Amino acid sequence: MLEKLTETFSGIARRMSGNSKISENNVREAVEEIKTALLEADVNLRVVRRLVNRTMEDALGERVLKSVNPGQQFVKIVHDRIAALLGDETASLNLKGPDTVSVVLMAGLQGSGKTTTAAKLASRLKAEGRRVMLAAADLTRPAAADQLNVLADQVGVAIYREEGSKPEKVARNAFKKAKKEQYNVLIVDTAGRMQVDQELMKEIGRVKDAVSPDEVLLVADAMTGQNAVEIAKSFDETLNLTGIILSKFDSDARGGAALSFKSVVGKPVKFIGVGEKIDQLEPFYPDRIASRILGMGDVVSLVEKAQETIDAGDAEKLQQKMAKATFTLEDYLEQFARMRKMGSMQSIMEMIPGMAGQIDESKLDEAKWKKEEAIILSMTLEERRNHRIIGPPRRKRIAAGSGTNVAAVNRLLKNFDKSRNMMKKMAKNKKLQQQLMGGMAGPKI
C-alpha cells in the first residue's frame, strides 16, 4: 500500500527531523520533492498545488523555524496537511437505530468490488450486533446473485433474491421483507458497467428511489488512480454519495485516488478494502494513513504532546536557570506537571536542553516521582524558591504533610542539590550541550 509515497516521504521526514535547524531553502527543497512525489503518485494536480502552497505557508512561519525542533515541526505540518487531505476524521456509517431498517446501497463499476465489499460490510455490521440482510439487485447475470449467495452463507447473514426481476423491484421487496422480519440493515448489491453510462445511472437511480438509502456508498478501485476520482464525480452527481469505499487498497502502490477523493469529490473515504477475504475491510483513518506515508509511527503524537507542554521560549528560560543554578524546587515541580501531560518522563527530560541522553529510563520510577511531588507540594512557596532555608523542623513538618518521612525529605533535598550542580556544569559546557541539543525532543527516527 502506498509504497511509493511512503518511500519518498519517509526519506524527507527522516532527513528533516534530524535537523536541529532548518532554513527556508531546506523547506523549499523538501516541498519540491513532496510535490514531485505526489504527482508521481497520480494525485490530482489541483490537490497537489493546494497542499504544496499551504505547507509552504505553514512551514515558513515563525513558529516552525524558531521552534525547539524545526525539522520535526516541519514533518508534523506535512503530516497534518496530508491527514486533512484525506479527510479530517474517520467517517463512520450513518445508520438508524436498531428498531428500524437502515439501507446501504452499493454502487460502482463492474469489478470494482461491490459484491465482495457488500459481504465485508455485512460481516462487520453483524459483528456489531446488527441483523443484516443482503439484497441481490444485480440482475445482469444469474451468477451475480449466486456469488452474493455464497458470500452471505459464508458470513452467516440472510439474502434476498428474485429470478428474472428488476433491480428496483428486488430492492423494494427486500426492504419490505427486512422490515417485516425485523432486520436492522439491508445492504443492496447492484450491477456495474465497464464504464459510467446513462443506463447504469438510471438503473441505480431507480434502485435508490425505491429504498431511500441511509448510505449510498461508491466502491472504487484504488488501482485505477485518477480514474477512480473521475468515476466518483459522475456517480456523486447522479446519486449524491454519502461516502466512498476504496477497494484493493492493498494493491495500490501509488495512492493517488486515496489522496484526491476528499478534495475533488468532497465525499469522505469511509473504508478501505485491503484484501479479498471477508475480514479485510478497515475503517479509513486519515491520521494513520498520513503517518504511514511519512513512515514515522508515533513521532507525530509525540511532537504534538511536546508542543502542548513546552515551547522554545520556555526551554530557553529553563536552560538559563540551569546555567545559573537558579533552578528551584518550584521549577522542578512545574516539570512534574509537564511530565504528566507528556506521559513519558524520558521524553520530557530529553526536551530539556542539556538533559538529552543523560537520563536512564530504568532509573525513573513513577512512584518515586509522585512521592517527590507530594513532598514539594507540602513546602511553602518560600521554601520551594529557596530550599536552603529548610532546616530540621521544617523537614519534619514537610514529611508529615506529605505522608512521607524525614529521611525521604532529606534524600530529595540532597538529590536536588546534586542535580542542580550537574545541570550547572552541563549548561556551561557548550560543546556537550550542542551535542545534546542535536538529539533533542523525542525519539530519533
Ligand SMILES: Nc1nc2c(ncn2[C@@H]2O[C@H](COP(=O)(O)OP(=O)(O)O)[C@@H](O)[C@H]2O)c(=O)[nH]1
Ligand atoms: N486484493 C483485493 N481484491 C479485492 C478487494 N475487493 C474486491 N476484490 C476482488 O475484486 C474482484 C471483483 O470483486 P467483485 O466484488 O466481484 O466486484 P463487483 O463486480 O463490483 O461486484 C474479485 O476478485 C474480488 O475478490 C480488495 O480490497 N482487495
Ligand SMILES: [Mg+2]
Ligand atoms: Mg458484483
